[in-house]
Amino acid sequence: MAQINEKKQLASSVTGFLPGDDAVVSFDNVSLGYGATSEADYILKSLSFQLPAGSFHFLTGPSGAGKTSLLKMIYLAQAPTSGRISLFGETVSSGDRAQVARLRSKLGIVFQEFRLLEHLNVFDNAALPLFVHGQSFRQYRDDVTELLTWVGLKNQLQAMPHVLSGGEKQRLAIARAVVTRPTLILADEPTGNIDYAMGLRIMRLFVELNRLGATVLIATHDESLVRASGMPVLELKDGHIVRRDLNTTVGGRL
C-alpha cells in the first residue's frame, strides 16, 4: 500500500499530471457565473486542471477569488455554469442524486463554517459519516475515540458543539471530515480559527493522510502557513488559475 502510494507520488512529482483516468478531480473548461450574464463577470473562467491521485495542493488566492466556490463545485454542492467536471474518473451529471451520494461518500469535507450538528455531541458528530454509511457503534467506537484524542478533544467527547471554542469546533469538523479515511479531502480555511501551533499540527494530519494515499486540496489565504509548509500551490486570481505548482515537494517542511 505504502509502496504504491509512493510510486504514485513519485510519478506525480515528475509530471504533475497523471493520465486522465488516474485524476481524482478533473475540470474541463469549467466556468461559474452565479447568474451573471456576461462571461466577463464570471467568478471562475474556463478552468481546466486535474488533481492527480495522491497529490497535495493549497488552493490560494485573495478573499472573494472563488476558492470556496471551486470547492463547492468539487463536492457537488454547486453546479458549474458551463464545462465538465469528473471525479474519480466519473463525469458528473447534473440531477443524478444517487451519483452525488456515491461520489460524496469518497470525500472528506471541512467547511469554512464547520456545519456541525448542534443536537449531537462531539463523539456523534465525528462519527456521523460512519453512521450514515451503516457502521455500528461497536465498529466505529475505538476509531472515533482515537481520532478525537488525536485532535485534542478527548475530554469533550460528550460535550455539545455549542460549548466548544471556535478552534475546538474546527478540530471536530476536521475529525468528521477524515474519519472515513476519504480518498479526496477538501478543506476550506481549516486553520482559520486555530493558533499557529495547532494549525501546523492540523496540516501535519492532512500531510499524513496524504502520505497514506488521500488526495488533498486545502483552500486558505494564510500565506505564512503555505510558505512555511513548502507544499504546492494552486492559486486563483480574477477567475483564472495564475499559479500551479507541480507536486515536486511532497512532504514539504512539515
Place this chain on the structure above:
Amino acid sequence: MTVVSRLSSMKARHLLPEQDQREIALHYVIGVLCVLACLAALIVMASDRAARGWAREIRAEVTVQVRPTGLESGSVAAARAAEVLAGVKGVGQVTALEPEKAKALIKPWLGDAILDDLPIPNLVSVRLDDKAPATVKALTDALISHDIDASIDDHSVWLKDVEQSALTIRLISIGIFFIIFTATAAVVGFATRAGLTARATIVEVLSLCGATDLFIAQRFQYRFARMAFESGLLGAAIAAGVMAVIKATGSSQSFALALPFSWLDLLILLPCPFLVALIAAVTARIVTLRLLGGKG
C-alpha cells in the same frame, strides 16, 4: 476507556432532533383522527350486529291476514287459520290476534266513537321454526287446501329496509375511513414537508456526508411512523374507553338496542395503530424522496 463506556450508541432517531411544539400538534391531530376511525369501526360492528338481529327477528315471523268468507265471523276464521297453520311443518307458535286486542291497541289514538265502525283486520301471527322455517308457499298451500282466503306477509319489505339501512351505514363508514386515512396522509405529508424545511441544515449535512436520499427518507419515515403509532394507540384506547363507558353504564336501553356493542369488537381496534403507522411511513417516505429529488 471509562469515557467511551459512558457513550451511548447514536440511535437513528436522534439524527432528527425533536420539535416538541409542532409534534404535539401532529400527535393531537392523528390521535383525533384515530379516535374517529375507531369509533366508526365500532359503530359499524355494532350496527351490523343490530341489523342482523332485527333481520333474524323479522325473518322468523310471518303475519297472515284472514278474510272471512260466507257466514264465518272474522275471529272464527282467524282461529281456524291459526289451527291450520300450526299444523304446518316448520311452524312454531301461532297466535291469532283478537280484534278486541287490536282495538285496545288503537284506542288511545282513535277514540271509542270511530273504533266501532273501523274494520279491524283479522291477523294471525306465525312464529317460524328457527332451524327449518316453513316457506310462504307451504303456508299458502295449507290455507288454500282448507278453503281459507288469506294473504301472507313475510315482512320482506321490512327486511329490505333493514338490510338497506345496514348497507348504508357500512358504505358511510367506508367513506369515513377513506376520508380519515387520506386526512392522515395529508397531515403527515404536510408535517414531513415542514419537518424537512425546519431541518434543512441537518439534511444538507447528512447529504454532504454521503447520505443517500433513501437514508434521509428513512429517518423521516421512522420518525413519523413512530409518532403515528403512538397517536394511533392513544386514539384506539380512547375509542375503547368511550365504548366501555357506553356499555358499562348501559344508561339507555334504546342505545344498547341500536348499538349492541360487544367486548370482542375491541379487537378491531388492534390494527389501527399499525395502519396509521403504515400510512404515515409511506407518506413521509414518498414526500421526502420527492422533495429531495427536487420534484416537490
